[in-house]
Amino acid sequence: xxxxxxxxxxxxxxxEAAEAADRRLLERTWKYASGLWGWFTEVDHSRIGKxxxxxxxxxxxxxxxxxxxxxxxxxxxxxGFLGPDLYNQVFTTHGSTMMFLFAVPIMLGLGxxxxxxxxxxxxxxxxxxxxxxxxxxxxxxxxxxxxxxxxTGPDAGWFAYVPLSGPQFSPGKRVDVxxxxxxxxxxxxxxxxxxxxxxxxxxxxPGMSLNRIPLFVWAxxxxxxxxxxxxxxxxxxxxxxxxxxxxDTHFFNPAQGGDAILWQHLFxxxxxxxxxxxxxxxxxxVSAILAPFTRREVFGYMALVLSLVATGFIGFxxxxxxxxxxxxxxxxxxxxxxxxxxxxxxxxxQIFCWIATLWGGHLRFKTPLLYVLGFIFTFVIxxxxxxxxxxxxxxxxxxxxFFVVAHLHYVLIGGAVFPLLGGLFYWFPKxxxxxxxxxxxxxxxxxxFLGFNVTFFPQHILGLEGMPRRVYxxxxxxxxxxxxxxxxxxxxxxxxxxxxxxxxxxVSLAKGEPAGDDPWGADTLEWxxxxxxxxxxxxxxxxxxxxxxxxxxxDQHPVVVGLRSDRREFxxxxxxxAEPDHRQVSPGPTVWPFILSLGVGVTFILGxxxxxxxxxxxxxCAVALIAWFWPRGDQGHPLLKEKS
Amino acid sequence: xxRRPTTPVIDVSNLPTTAFGQRDPLxxxxxxxxxxxxxxxxxxxxxxxxxxxxxxxxxPPGVIHPGLGITxxxxxxxxxxxxxxxxxxxxxxRQDLAKIRLWLVVSTVLFVAFLALRISIMHxxxxxxxxxxYGSLIWTTVGLHTVHxxxxxxxxxxxxxxxxxxxxxxxxxxxxxxxxxxxxxxxACWALFYGxxxxxxxLLGTLR
Numbered sequence: 001x002x003x004x005x006x007x008x009x010x011x012x013x014x015x016e017a018a019e020a021a022d023r024r025l026l027e028r029t030w031k032y033a034s035g036l037w038g039w040f041t042e043v044d045h046s047r048i049g050k051x052x053x054x055x056x057x058x059x060x061x062x063x064x065x066x067x068x069x070x071x072x073x074x075x076x077x078x079x080g081f082l083g084p085d086l087y088n089q090v091f092t093t094h095g096s097t098m099m100f101l102f103a104v105p106i107m108l109g110l111g112x113x114x115x116x117x118x119x120x121x122x123x124x125x126x127x128x129x130x131x132x133x134x135x136x137x138x139x140x141x142x143x144x145x146x147x148x149x150x151x152t153g154p155d156a157g158w159f160a161y162v163p164l165s166g167p168q169f170s171p172g173k174r175v176d177v178x179x180x181x182x183x184x185x186x187x188x189x190x191x192x193x194x195x196x197x198x199x200x201x202x203x204x205x206p207g208m209s210l211n212r213i214p215l216f217v218w219a220x221x222x223x224x225x226x227x228x229x230x231x232x233x234x235x236x237x238x239x240x241x242x243x244x245x246x247x248d249t250h251f252f253n254p255a256q257g258g259d260a261i262l263w264q265h266l267f268x269x270x271x272x273x274x275x276x277x278x279x280x281x282x283x284x285x286v287s288a289i290l291a292p293f294t295r296r297e298v299f300g301y302m303a304l305v306l307s308l309v310a311t312g313f314i315g316f317x318x319x320x321x322x323x324x325x326x327x328x329x330x331x332x333x334x335x336x337x338x339x340x341x342x343x344x345x346x347x348x349x350q351i352f353c354w355i356a357t358l359w360g361g362h363l364r365f366k367t368p369l370l371y372v373l374g375f376i377f378t379f380v381i382x383x384x385x386x387x388x389x390x391x392x393x394x395x396x397x398x399x400x401x402f403f404v405v406a407h408l409h410y411v412l413i414g415g416a417v418f419p420l421l422g423g424l425f426y427w428f429p430k431x432x433x434x435x436x437x438x439x440x441x442x443x444x445x446x447x448x449f450l451g452f453n454v455t456f457f458p459q460h461i462l463g464l465e466g467m468p469r470r471v472y473x474x475x476x477x478x479x480x481x482x483x484x485x486x487x488x489x490x491x492x493x494x495x496x497x498x499x500x501x502x503x504x505x506x507v508s509l510a511k512g513e514p515a516g517d518d519p520w521g522a523d524t525l526e527w528x529x530x531x532x533x534x535x536x537x538x539x540x541x542x543x544x545x546x547x548x549x550x551x552x553x554x555d556q557h558p559v560v561v562g563l564r565s566d567r568r569e570f571x572x573x574x575x576x577x578a579e580p581d582h583r584q585v586s587p588g589p590t591v592w593p594f595i596l597s598l599g600v601g602v603t604f605i606l607g608x609x610x611x612x613x614x615x616x617x618x619x620x621c622a623v624a625l626i627a628w629f630w631p632r633g634d635q636g637h638p639l640l641k642e643k644s
Numbered sequence: 645x646x647r648r649p650t651t652p653v654i655d656v657s658n659l660p661t662t663a664f665g666q667r668d669p670l671x672x673x674x675x676x677x678x679x680x681x682x683x684x685x686x687x688x689x690x691x692x693x694x695x696x697x698x699x700x701x702x703x704p705p706g707v708i709h710p711g712l713g714i715t716x717x718x719x720x721x722x723x724x725x726x727x728x729x730x731x732x733x734x735x736x737x738r739q740d741l742a743k744i745r746l747w748l749v750v751s752t753v754l755f756v757a758f759l760a761l762r763i764s765i766m767h768x769x770x771x772x773x774x775x776x777x778y779g780s781l782i783w784t785t786v787g788l789h790t791v792h793x794x795x796x797x798x799x800x801x802x803x804x805x806x807x808x809x810x811x812x813x814x815x816x817x818x819x820x821x822x823x824x825x826x827x828x829x830x831x832a833c834w835a836l837f838y839g840x841x842x843x844x845x846x847l848l849g850t851l852r
Contacts, residue, residue, distance in 0.1 A: 125669040194676035202669045206654055228676060232684035240691075240784070249773050249780035251691070257777035259698055262691055269687070543653055559650040562657030571656055572669060580656050582663045584815075626802060633811035638661065640812045642741050 023539055025565040030122070030536040033589040041589040043127035044535055045116050048134050050431060052109020053424070055134075056102050059141055061502070063097035066090045068495055071455075075488035077476040087472035088155035089174070093148050095158030096178060099274065100185040101141045103416060107281035108192040108227075110423065111220040113431070115196055117526035117533060118214050120205025120542045122570045123586050125198035126191075128593045128628065133191035135597030140184025143605065147177040154178030157470060159271060160241065162252040162263045167245045176245060176608040179238040183604055186231045189277075193227035196220050203570065204578040205525065206560055207544035214524045214547075215298060218305050219284025222312040223277050229316065230273035237266035247611050261326055268319035275411070276315040280308060282416040283350055285423035286372050290354060292426075292522040293369040294361025297548050300353035307346035307353075314343045324392050325399045333392050340390035347383055351376060367441030371422025374449045378414025382407060385460065400470070403463025409456045421448065421501060428505065429519050433531040434512030440504040447497030454490025458483040523548035528557075541571055544578075567636035585635050592628035599624050662814050664737065664821060674822045678829045681792075685833050688785050689840060695777050702846040704776045709851045710768040715842045718761045722831050725754035729824040736820035744820060745807050751827075752800040759793055762786070785837060792830045799823055 033041045042048060069090055073082040082090060116124055124130050147153055154174050156165040165175045200221045204213070213221075240251040241263070250256035252263050287298045298304065320328065320336040354376060363369065385407040389395050398404060421444075428436050467480050474480050518527040525542055526533070528550055540559035546552045560580070563569045568586040573579055603617025633639055665671055696702050728751035735743035766786065773783035803820060806812065841847070 126673060129673075190680055194673055194680075197676060198669045198672040201672055228679050229683050232680050233687055236684050236687050236691075240780075243773075243780070243784065247774060249784065250777040251780050253777065256775075257695060257699055257704055258780070259695055259777075262694055265694065266687060266691070540650055540652070556649060556651045558653040560654045560656055561652040562655040562659075564657075571659075572663070572667070574667070580654060580659060581667055582660045583656060584661065584669070622798065629802075631806060631811060631813050631816065633813060635813075637813035637815055639810075640739055640741065640814055640816070 019539070022565050026536045026539060027534065029566060029568055030534075032535050037591075038589070040594045041131075041591045043123070043131050043587065043589050043593075045112050045124045045127065045130060046431075046533055046535075046537075048130050049109050049111075049113025051134055052105055052112055052137070053431075055138060055141070056106035056109060057502070059097050059101040060106070061498075062145070063094050063102055064495060064498060066094035066097070068491055070094065071488040071491040073472060074474075074484050076485065077474050077478065077481045079473055082472060084472045085155070088470075089148065089151075089153035091470055092154045092157055092160075092178070093144065096144065096154060096181065097141075098412075099158055099278075100182060101137075101144070103278040103412065104185065104189055104274070105137055106420065107223065107278060107416075108189060108196075110285075110420075110427075111196050111223070111281065112192060114427065114526060115199055115217055115220055116203070117430075117529065117537055118217050118524050119200060119203060119208060120525045120538060120544065121199065121203040122537050122541075122568070124195050125203060126195050128587055128590060129191050130195055132593035132597055133188040133195070135594050136184050136191075136600055137188035139597055139601040140181045140188070143184065143601070144177060144181040147174070152177055154181075159267050161267075162241065162244075162260045165241060166252055166260075167248075170245075173608055176242060179242045179245075180604045180608060182238045183235055184600075186235045187600070189227050190231050193224035193231075196224045197228070200224075201575050202572050204573055205542050205544050206571075206573055206578055206580050208549075208573075209577045210575075211301075212544060212547050212549075215287035215301070215304055216281075216284035216524075218308055219280050219282075219287070222308045223280045226273045226277050226280070226312050226315060230270045230277065232270075233266050234270035237263060237270070240266075242607070246607070261323070264323050264326065265319070268322045269316075272319040272322065273315045276311055278412060278416045280311060282375070282419040282423075283308065285419040285426075286354060286375060288524065289368045289372050289419075289422055289426050290357050290361075291524075291548065292520040293364045293366060293372075294357055295364070295521075296357065296361045297523070297551075298353065299356040299360065300349075301547060303349055304353050307349045310346040311343060314339060314346070318343060321390055321395070324395045337390050337392055341387055344383060344387055351380065367436070367438060367445055368422040368426040370442065370445045370449075371418050371425065374445065375414060375418040375422070378410055378418060378449075378452070382410030382414050386411060398463050400468055401463035402459040402467045402469055405469050406456045406459035406463060409452075409459075413452055413456075418448075421445075424505075426520065427526075428508070429515030430526055430531050430533070432509055432512070433515055434508050435515050435519060436504050436508045436512060440500055444497050444501035444504060447493055447500060449497075451490050451492070451494030451497050455487050455494055456490070458487045458490075462487075518550075523551045525549060585637060587635060590628065592624050596621060596624035596628065662818060664818050668818050668822075670818065670822055671825075674826055678826065682829070682833070685785075685788075685837075688781070688788070689836070692781050692785075692840060695781065696844075696846075699778075703778050703844070703850070704771075706770055706775075707778065707847065707850060708770050709842070709847050710765050712842070712848075712851060714761065714765055714768075715838065718758060718765060719835060719838045721754055721758045721761065722834055725751050725758070726828060726831055728754065729827045733821045733824035736817040739814075739817055741807050741812065745804055748800050748804050748807075752797055752804075755793060755797045755800070759790070759797070762790065762793075782841060785841075789830070789834055789837065792833075796827055796830055 032038065032044055032047065069082060070087065073079050073087060112124065112130060116122065152174050154177055156170055156175050160175060160178055163169055200217055243249040244251055244253065250258040252258045252260050254260060287304060290298050317339040318336060320332060321340045324333055389404070389407060425436055425441055462480055462483050465480065467474060515531050517530055528542060529537060540561055541563065542549065543558035543560055560571065563571060563583060568588060569583050570586050572581045572584055574581050599617055599620035602620060603613055606613030606617055728747040732744050732747035732751065735747060771779040773780050803823065806816065
C-alpha cells in the first residue's frame, strides 16, 4: 500500500470546499430518522446504543429501589415492612432485573454504541436487527414490571429452581412471567451478539489486524461468543419450564421420568457464563480507561487478550459449582472445584497487567480512574471469596447463606458496576458532547465505594454465622440485628452515591462544559470524531497502523477514500488483517423491526395463557419479517435481469 | 497555508459491491444463528441422554417404535432435498434466475412431502407430550425442528416470489446461497436426531 496521497486535489482550499460538499451529502444520506415515527424506525447504532444505556439505567434504578426495600425489611429482626409473599417477589424481581434487564443489556448496549466507532465503521453489520433487539428487550422489561405491579411478579428466585417453580408449587402466572421475560431478553442479547461478532470480524478499518483491535472490542467479541453458546441453554430450559406449566410436559417431573436437577444443569450452563458475560465487558472498560489515565499503552496486550479468551472457555466448565449441594458424585465435584480455581489464573493475569500499567504510568486521578482503582480493590476481595466457594466443604457450609450474597455482589458490583460507572463517566462526553462535573463525580465515587463495602462486607460475617438468604426476616435471638442494621445503612449510602451520579448526569446534560472531540487525550478511534458523533461516524474511514492509532497520528492521519456518499455505503474488510475486500450498502430506517418485536411480544405473552399463542403470534411475525426483507430496489443495489 | 488534516492512502472505489461465502457479513450472521440453534439442539440431546441415564426402563413402557421404514424413508426425503438446494445455490452463483426458481420449487416439494410424512409418523406414536418425560422430549424436539422446516418452506416460497416479481438485487444471489447453507444445517440436525431417537437400542427393542 502506498503512503503517497492520492486524488487530484492539491491546495488546502480546494480540499476544504470538496470536503464540506461531501459532508453535506453524507449528512443527507445518513440522516437520522426524526420525530415520533422516527423513534420507531431508527436504525443508527449510536442512537439505539444510547437507548439501551438509558433504559438499562432506569431498570438499574428500579432494581436498586427493590434492593433498598429488602434492606429496610432486614434492618431489624422480625420486621413487618414487607410480608413474606411480597419479599419473595421483590428479591426475585431485583435479581432478574439486575441480571437480565440491567447488567447484560447495558454492557451490550455500550458495545452497540462503541464498537462501530472503535473499529472505524459507519454502522453495525445488521442495523435493523439491532433495532429489533432493543424493542424486544424493552417489551420484556415492561412486561416484567407490569406483572410486578399487578401482584404477579415472579417469586421463585432469579434462577427459578424446580420443583418450587413448577406447576405444583407455583400455581398462577408468576413464574410464567419470569420464563417469558427471560426469553425476550435472551433473544435481544443473542441478536446483539451476532451483530457485534460480524461487525468486529468484517468491518474493521483497514490496518486494524486482529492484534491491533482495542481491548474493549476484544472483550465485547469474547462476550458475544459466550452469549451465543450460553444463552440457548436458558432459552431451552425456560421453554421446558413454560411447557411443563402450560401443557403438562414432564421435563422436570421425577414422577414421570423427568428430573429436577436437569433444570439446574441447563440453567447454570447458562448462568455461570452469564457472570463472565457481565464481567468481561467490564474488563474491557478497565483497559479502555487505563490507557488515557496512565498516559501509556496498557501493559501486556497479548496476555490480556489471551486471558479474555481463556476466561471465555473456562467459564463454560464451572457451572456445576453452583450445584455442590445437590449430591454430586465426588469425582464431578473435584473436577469442578479444579476448574473453578483455574479461572483465577486468567483473572489474576489481568489484574497484574493492570497493576503493571498503573505502575509505569503518569496517573491522572480523575473519576474514571478512581472507579477503576475501586474495581481492582473490590474485585480482588470478591475473587478471593470465589476461590473459597470453589472448595466443596466450605461451599456446602455456606450454601444459601448471605456469604454467597456478599460474594456475588462483590464480583458483580465491584467487578462490573464500578468499571461501568467509570466507563459511563469516561464516555459521557462522547455520548452527549458535555463533560460531567468532576467534583460530583468524586463525591459519587466515595459514596458508592464506602456505601458498597459497608453494605456487603458485614454480609460475609452474617453468612458465616448462618443467616440464610431469601428469608424475609429473622428472630432477635439470632443476634444478627446490628450487622443487618449496618448493612442497611451502607445500602442507603450506596443508593445516595448512585443518586448523586445520576443527578450529575442529568444536570451536566444541560449545563456541563462542552467536551470537544477528545477531552481525555485518548488513543482509540471514537475520540477522533465529533461529540456526539455524526450519523455516518467517519467522514472518511480512518486507516490504522498500531494498537493506539490516535497516539500514532501526527498532524495528518491516513484515511480511506472512494466510498460513495450518495448511498449508505460501508467497507467490508477481511477477518485477519482487515484488508479492504468489498463495499456494501447499509439498510436505511424502517418500522418493520418494531412491528416484528410486537409480534414476538404477542406470541410470548399469549403463550402464557394458551398453546395457541404460537400459531396466532406467528402470523404478525411472518408478515413483519416478509415486509422487512422484501427487496424494494431502493437501496442502490444493482438489479439483475432474467437471462433469455 | 492550512494543512489537510487527512491523507488519503487507499482508494476503495474500484472494489466490488457483493461477495460470496464468508467474505459476506451475512454469512457470519447465518453462521451465528446456526451456532445458537445448534447449541440449543445439542442441549436437547444432552437432556435426552441425561434423562435416559437416570431412567430404569427406557423408553417408558407402552412406547413402540413407529416403524423403521417410514422414519428412515422420511430422513431419506430430507437428505434428498439437499441436492436441489445445492443446485439452486450453484445457479445463484451463475445468476441464472430460471434455474434457481426451478430447483427451489423441486426442493420445496420435497420439504412439503417430508412434513406430510412427519405428521403421519407423529400420528403413529403411542404416547403424547404429557404422557411422560420421554414423550415431552420427543414432541418438543420434533416441534422445534418442524418450526425450522416450515420456516424453510416459507423462505423458499418467498424467494420464488421475489425471483418472479422482482426487483432482483444482486445481493439476493448470496442470500440464496446462505438459504441453502442454512437448509443443510436443518437437515443435519434431523439426521442426528433420527439416529438418537429412532436407532436408540431401547426403542429398537420394541420393533415387532
